[in-house]
Amino acid sequence: MNFNKIYIFLFFTFTLVINTLNCQEKKLTSSTLSKALLLKFKQPDSAAFYFEKGYKQNLIKKDTLSAINFLIQLSELYAHSVNYGKSYDGYWEALLLAEKSNDLFSTASIYQGLGWLYSFYKRNDEALKYFNHSISIRKNLLKEDKSETNYSYLQSDYFAVLNLYRTNSNYIIAKKYLDSCYQIKEINYPDSESFYLVPEEAFLDATKGNFKKALSKLNSSELYFKENNPSYLVIINALLGKVYRLKNDKKQSIFHFKKSLQISKESKTHINYRIIAYEALSEIYFEQQNLKEAYKYLKLTKQRNEEIFGGQSENNKHLLEIKDKYRIEKDKQNDLINQKHIAQLEHEEKTSFLQTVILTVFLIFLILYAYIWGKHIRNRHKLEKKILREKQKLRTQKQNEILELKNKELTESALRLIEKDEFISSIKKKISNQKENIDINVIKRMLKSIQGTPNSNWKEFEARFTAINQSFYNKLKTEYPQLSQTDQKICALVKLNFPSKDMAKLLGISVESVHTSRYRLRKKLNLDRADNLEEFINKI
Template identity: 40%
Template structure:
């Protein structure tokens, strides 16, 4: 009993420790995911804080080997770096994420990364490379649409990026074609898409470049409140284009207002900084047109200075930055290939050396397995013998118990027979006394001396029954605590298969009382009509 309790106690403690560990891990995962979503919420308003949180999340997800989340952290970090004009770090983050997608076959993330790489190369006027990555993204996303039940909106981001790419290169027909594709996708989607405002803004820019100033103005002003309500950093671009429209319409005040709002928004959120030099130069041009030369000079100087501080994202000199990084990356890959070849060569030399060692280890392993097998079969046979011994002991104990119960039943029946004989003698003497009309004093004296003592008979029987069936009363009390001492007596007699008549004699009650007691006992034991009371009690103890 003590060993069983100890076993369950250890199992409980082990389960408790495992449960606590799982609970702690689950809570850590919840906290980590909260931190990640917190970083995303700060991505456009507090980018420095967002970067710190994303770096922490990337490290934590790496420790958890959650590659998908590591890729998400890297792509979001790249987006912030690009917005801050830190193109070197943006490039590094994208390539690190791309390598992870190749290892894990994460085609969904791979398509998004190719979009970002295309836009990054486009910033540096690396048109061939930009188009190459955009087209890779299109191919991957189309494959996803064929192989999975994915939404056609997957392609929207690539079509949108291609529309911007061709618009910035004055290829307005191609830009319009890709923008029409975006609208077709959105029209297929029944639910509202927040991406429509960006597509509408891009449509307005195309209207502006094709001379439709009024339509462009109305469209931008209609979506301006939506961007303003969301505190979207995209306002840097939207305000800049509104400034262009009003400049083209020779509305000095509104043009100045929106150029200044574009500059203010970029400086406030430290976002879309690559637009700042152009915004200052546009403002300088506006002041110059209106003969405000001092402001024109100051803004032109700010634009040039800022352009240099941001490494001149669109300048000819800095357009070689990605080429240098590409060359470095390609060289690194070549070095890795050379290192692999050297490792293969060393492996060939090591192969012979390890051959004999492997043979020795194999022999040792086989010998160990043989010994383990011998031990296993020995222990299994030993356990089998122990179980057989245990079964034999249990059968022997069961036989002994049956013999003792039979002896007990025989002894009880002898007591019952004795009482029946005394009762019979007493009845005969009573009859004889009645025939003599009560004249025989000796007969009366004998009758008064004949007494049956059912209580003493029961105490004798119960003492011997308890000695033989020690666990019966304990099990009965434990399973059915509401049973009385009288119920216990009845259960003991039923267990030994006594008849109702014998029970009545031994308990000193009538047969009818025995039947009533049996009926009440069935109710207390919650037995159904078809349940056998004797079989039920026989299984107890």
């Protein structure tokens, strides 16, 4: 008993320790990520340290998804700091991990990041290829999960393509991708303003000459980003500079390009926009014949371009070298997979051949067995049906013969009744002619005792008829409830092929009355002149 208590105590203690350690690890990961994000735009180097630390910690814990997330964040930070070489390496390393763990969500984000990198180098076809890879994955994920997150990331892909076409002055296609962004926005947040799309829309308005509309949108966006994301003012002011330049307001254009430079230096973000600002300022000053300032910014443009994209640049070395870790690792994996695949195919080929032989023999046997069994079943069913038909035929024939015989007997009985009545009538007639020698009253009483009334004759006939033809009256009453008793009597006598004269005698009415009854009966049965009453009655 004490041993069980100790065991339970140790079990709960161990569980508590494990849960505590797990919680501490989660808090540690969350704390590292929070620190990195907080320092991202203030102290990029410190933020990079924490992103890398979080990446390594999660690799040790074998939390691949978290490790990939840290690596993507680190690569994005390097891209903002124009350290494209490290950003490039980070994205490919993350892609290797994402593909190993089949993490499609992260794979799409990595493809988008690579697309941005190639767009910075003006390698537009490569950039568009990776953006489209990301879009394709996002669309497939949306088929399974139509969540706000998936829609938002698809919108960010469209935004990236929009930016690519806009910076390359292809405003028609840029407008199409802007419309796609707004369509997703209407699905996700129909009642809210999308301040990241508004600046792009404003610039496209400016390219059409709608400067007032464009500036209004950009100014409202500037107020929003001052409160919510000050670093994005680098882009807003760069766009304002471009719009004022299109408007030919050089003074305001210079002001906003310089403001974009100032914010970029203070926030240490969007450093690639400095080249855009330097180049624009150089061109504007040249147009104003301010050659000193034009040369100054031209020199800064060249210097910055050389630092980032020059032949001696670390960034350029990374993108020009094909021997990156991802591709080498991918080639090794592909070789290993191909070798295994070849061996597997050879084994499968042998196994498949053997299986095919066995399956073929089995199928032939099965088909043969099914054919023989089916033929046996069909023959048995045919024989059973034939026997049943013969039995049914004999049964029906016998019933018809019995019915015919009984109907004949019934007819003969009815005729005897008629003959009896005729005989008695003739006796009456003879007696009436010899009234003097015979006691007429005595004779009449005797005749009355043996003579039946028409009603009693009919009852006797009906009783016999019903006994033989049990279902006839039932069907007649069910199908034609409007028929009277006289109509039913006529039907019964017609079924036995009685002539009108015999009907009259049996029913105790005149022949004319029989004809009248037959005529009324035809009307009630809805028969035409061409219809045969006898045939119709016999079908019932």
